[in-house]
Amino acid sequence: MLDQKLFRHPETLSALSDSLARRGFALEVNRISALENHRAELQSKTEQLQAKRNETSQQIGIIKAQGGDIQPLLDEVAGLGDALKIDQAQLHDVQEQLQAIYLSIPNVLDDSVPDGDSEDDNVESHRWGELRHFEFTPKAHPDLDKIGLDFESAAKISGARFAVLKGGLARLHRAIAQFMLDVQTQYHGYTEVYVPYLVSGEAMRGTGQLPKFEADLFKIEGKVAGDQDFYLIPTSEVPVTNLARDSIFDEQDLPQKYVAQTPCFRSEAGSHGRDVRGLIRQHQFEKVELIQFTKPEDSFDALESMREHAEAILQKLKLPYRVVTLCSGDIGFSASKTYDLEVWLPGQGQYREISSVSNTLDFQARRMKARYKNKQTGKTAFIHTLNGSGLAVGRTLVAIIENYQEADGSITVPEALRPYMNGMERIQL
Structure with a gap:
């Protein structure tokens, strides 16, 4: 498997596509780019939701210690948890699609390998x-x-x-x-x-x-x-x-x-x-x-x-x-x-x-x-x-x-x- 960082930047992805073309392998550049962008968005969103849920959970502890009403925050945490599950499931699906693609991609060739068809x-x-x-x-x-x-x-x-x-x-x-x-x-x-x-x-x-x-x-x-x-x-x-x-x-x-x-x-x-x-x-x-x-x-x-x-x-x-x-x-x-x-x-x-x-x-x-x-x-x-x-x-x-x-x-x-x-x-x- 190749370094996945190579697929996450337009410049390295283009260079990789050119390299693999020597093998006669057509890299699905547009599909990979779309999936990687979607993965990045979902990953950022899940991280933000996790951070927000953690922050709200800490607030619950503080307000509870002070004897305040924590029900609104409990409802908020429950909603954040439901949204997080949905986003995590979507992220997992995108990651599985990318993994299947990456496992199908051959190795890059050394520059000393001669070009040829057979x-x-x-x-x-x-x-x-x-x-x-x-x-x-x-x-x-x-x-x-x-x-x-x-x-x-x-x-x-x-x-x-x-x-x-x-x-x-x-x-x-x-x-x-x-x-x-x-x-x-x-x-x-x-x-x-x-x-x-x-x-x-x-x-x-x-x-x-x-x-x-x-x-x-x-x-x-x-x-x-x-x-x-x-x-x-x-x-x-x-x-x-x-x-x-x-x-x-x-x-x-x-x-x-x-x-x-x-x-x-x-x-x-x-x-x-x-x-x-x-x-x-x-x-x-x-x-x-x-x-x-x-x-x-x-x-x-x-x-x-x-x-x-x-x-x-x-x-x-x-x-x-x-x-x-x-x-x-x-x-x-x-x-x-x-x-x-x-x-x-x-x-x-x-x-x-x-x-x-x-x-x-x-x-x-x-x-x-x-x-x-x-x-x-x-x-x-x-x-x-x-x-x-x-x-x-x-x-x-x-x-x-x-x-x-x-x-x-x-x-x-x-x-x-x-x-x-x-x-x-x-x-x-």
């Missing part, structure tokens, strides 16, 4: 790794049928967009996640956390998934905790970032860096016909997520370091990739700036996203009331939150399958993962 306008910053030269035609991973990738069994169990992994492939999937966690905790200073997979609607609102993206979520209605609705997490960004909810950190305790491995559940609403084959777009998948809480002045340096931490996984696995800066028309709702890491998939002949690393500034922190105490000023301010995939486990598995495939259909295990595979060098059923 992923075609994202700007590549650099590439790493040499593309492997195959002496045979490499296959896309769904066509490698001798490695333990079983979509038919998954369809019988759950339907489309699920997979069953068997034997060495299942072990490789587990090894990838363990390897990622070890790299981030041992070399990059992240603290590993285990978090719930079911979260409240309030947690989803805190990170920006609600209300805008409810159609993309799996909702569990009133089954636990006194009929409270819960949601399956779409990413561990939600529970891990919410660790900062309603907190005030000491300045010396920042940054805080967390890493978590969790399943992720997504309905993939609106993706009909896209990536229907294989592991690229599943309803259930594993991801290792990186989260940082920082002081505002440190967040863009943290963004660069998190990008490097995600890149380190691909480099250790010797998987070619490129890094792109997302343009204004492709960036996520909560992000101010995002880098995507795209890994090379020879079976598809293209780069595909394997990680997004984003700085959300104080957008999530405002929703969560996540703050820190500034040592110099003694005042509290909102922290900045960052999140990034380090990496998507299933897509890393896909990249390994396609880049390390052999002519006989087997998969060579990358050297970095062999210690996690008890020395296994090749996967083939």
